[in-house]
Amino acid sequence: MFRKYKERGFDALASCSLLIMVFLSAYSLESTHWTEDLNMVTSLACIGVILGIALGVTVFQKRHIMILSTLYSLILLFLFLVVIPSGGNSWSEGWRMVYGRAHLALRALLQGQPVPDAILFIVTAGILYWTVSLWAGFALIRKANPWVPLGVLGASLVATQFFQPVLYRSSLLTGTFFFLFLFLIGRLNFLIAHSRWKERKAYEDQESGTIFLRTTAILSSVLVLLAWGVPFLMDVATPGSKQHKAFIQTIEEGEDFFSDLFFSFRTQPIQTETVFGDTFDLGSAQPLGEEVLFTAVAPSSDFFDGNYYWKARSYSTYENGRWSSIDVEGKTIDANTRLELAGATENEIGTFTMVVNAELTYFYLPGNTISINRDVRITEMFAGDEDYDVIAWKPLLPLEPNDSYQSESYKPSLTYEMLQSAGDNYPARVKRMYLQLPENFSERVQTLAEAITDRLDSDFEKTLAITEYLRTQMAYSTELGELPRNLDPVFWFLFEQKQGYCNYFASAEVLLLRSIGIPARLGVGYAQGVEIERGKVFEIRSRDSHAWSEVYFPEIGWVIFEPTSAQPAIHFPYESVAAQEEVEGRTLQETQPNEIGLRENAATGSNMTAWFDAIEERLAGQERFYEFGYAKSGKSWITPAILTALAGGSVLFLFLGRVRYQGKRIPLQEYMVTVFEKRGRTSPQWLKKWAAYRNATYLQRTFPQFDLMLAVFGVKNLPQRTPLEKATLLAHFVPEAQKEIEHIVQAYQQEAFGKQAYGKGNLPVYFRHLRKAALGAWFTVRAKRLKKRWVKK
Secondary structure (H helix, E strand, O other), X not given: OEOOHHHHOOOHHHHHHHHHHHHHHHHHHHOOOOOOXXXXXXXXXXHHHHHHHHHHHEOOOHHHHXXXXXXXXXXXXXXXXXXXXXXXXXXXXXXXXXXXXXXXXXXHHHOOOOOOXXXXXXXXXXXXXXXXXXXXXXXXXXXXXXXXXXXXXXXXXXXXXXXXXXXXXXXXXXXXXXXXXXXXXXXXXXXXHHXXXXXXXXXOOOOHHHHXXXXXXXXXXXXXXXXXXXXXXXXXXXXXXXXXXXXXXXXXXXXXXXXXXXXXXXXXXOOOEOOXXXXXXXXXXXXXXXXXXXXXXXXXXXXXXXXXXEEEEEEOEEEOOEEEOOOOEEEEEOOOOOOOOOOHHHOOEEEEEEEEOOOEOOOOEEOEEEEEOOOEEEEXXXXXXOOOEEEEEEEOOOEXXXXXXXXXXXXXXXXXXXXXXXXXXXXXXXXXXXOOOOOOOOHHHHHHHHHHOOOOOOHHHHHHHHHHHHHHHOEEOXXXXXXXXXXXXXXXXXXXXXXXXXXXXXXXXXXXXXXXXXXXXXXXXXXXXEEEEOOOEEEEEHHHEEEEEEEEEOOOEEEEXXXXXXXXOOOOOOHHHHHHHXXXXXXXXXXXXXXXXXXXXXOOOOOHHHHHHHHHXXXXXXXXXXXXXXXXXXXXXXXXXXXXXXXXXXXXXXXXXXXXXXXXXXXXHHHHHHHHHHOOOOXXXXXXXXXXXXXXXXXXXXXXXXXXXXXXXOOOOOOOOOHXXXXXXXXXXXXXXXXXXXXXXXXXXXXXXXXXXXXXXXXXXXXXXXXXXXXXXXXXXXXXXXXXXXXXX
């Protein structure tokens, strides 16, 4: 019954590749575990492709194949879908059971009700996979064209992987399928080419099959690896993704080593980009998802009367829309090592517990922290001084879900009077670090800050005023327009857009405060989150990502202020209220007035919004104050200009350049051909043609236009045709350019039979007239043809 199987199109490699691909597609469905008995679908698919290959190898005609495939399908489908699921019962009982289940499921589906029984899905999937697999096997052998059924199988695999939970998706399974798909394309193309060579009795190298097989495997691997790696590279480049954070974590772990190694080459600290990494780009929006990142448990429900901020780190330096920290030091400390922070002994210390729900690269901490129960790498500022500060706490390895950590932290008890009387005697180190302003800083920012804080005495009141201005005059939005080029984001936010993310609010407050001499910095992390148990347990989600401002007060330290209108305002109690609360033990009410101590200073009355509006109206009267302008770009144009000039010069030299060789200047391409020949190598044909073109005279380059013009008129180019014959033919089609054609041919003959090149002379004018006349003649010919056709119709 079987002929020689190779003559029927059978190939072991192609058949094995197809069998594995069918198995992978069916197994992708089975691995979802959406319901029981999906393994039967995998078995049916594998048997189906084997049967299809076997039927393809036979000598039966198409009609007989259809009958056999139908019989085999009925038997095997009945066996797998009826007999096997019935267990030890007879096939008739099994049939009644399957039929009853399918009937009830179908009726529920048609009535628009949920279908609790998966029998319909199993039967449908089994029949589809059987049919497609049988089709693929037969099409492979008979037509070497299994692409339609393979496309269906590939789509099924992608769909099942897509609807799998991320944790259970298999990149290896998908990558192997598409590697085999590409390999099968190459293999079948070779088999088709081999068959044609054999029919034509063409010579075929004995190693061609091996070489083609190896090349196909390599190319398939490269393409799959590239496709496989693109999503990972995109994740690495996406701020906030796990891959991005892990990549930055890896870099930062080796930062100290490389910093020491290349210290002599370094003019400024090495910085990397990440959401909460060494740098923080203004306008970086965080995911607004509901995924719980960690759960925070406070020491008690009354430990702190206010909103918590779970801090990752702070930044000190702002330049061109990017925050960074300079003059910092990293140090690894053991678990439970206590830091000596000023103020720690004067405040109540509590133990906070954090339960991790997602991969984290920071310890997110409340208030001022003095210890953590895990080994930690801290980033220090002013190490060894009385102003010592830790700006970041990071685990040695990223925290995994279900991890937990505890911190000893305290929240300073601050009152309005305490901050009001703190003064402005700032340490020199703090002023040097936290009064930095960007280069080309706009004076309008300082003018606005001075107008807001006019007639206010203390830095605390000035801070409250700027905070209130941002909360009332700016709008919070997660959708912003495109930032104009060369415009500072803070300037754009304050004077043009007037809406933005939390990091715009916080950055604006920091720069406004710094412009009037108040030290401030940017803090980032997460807002309080969802309160699960009042004052004690909080769930922090992705959407709680936040940025805020921190202001320094002498003898007190850093204090958080909330300029973002989307977050609750921070209130500071008066000492009398605080004392009364301590005595009576009741909760502090929001007794602090909205006027934030400015009631007697507001020129336009007690309404703060009206007062701020009046400020903006007054500033708008100043020339160009609120006019939309661009920041100076400084030296940013120099590098692009130099690179553009170098690139342009390189291109010009490549096309027009000449080099001196053996006493004469020759084209660059001719010199390259000479170098190839001197080294005993054959230069590429395209390089030889390019060199010949560079050495050609004007007539040698332009005379081939005769051939192009004749081709437009339908005259084929014959190698034996002389230039004079070409000119005669062209003059027949373009009689208006008879004189120009004669001049060109005469010059060509003088150059061809003379000793020197003719030179340009008037030739460019002659060719220009000729092209114009030829174009007009072509349009005339086309118009006459169209007219004849129209008349005939």
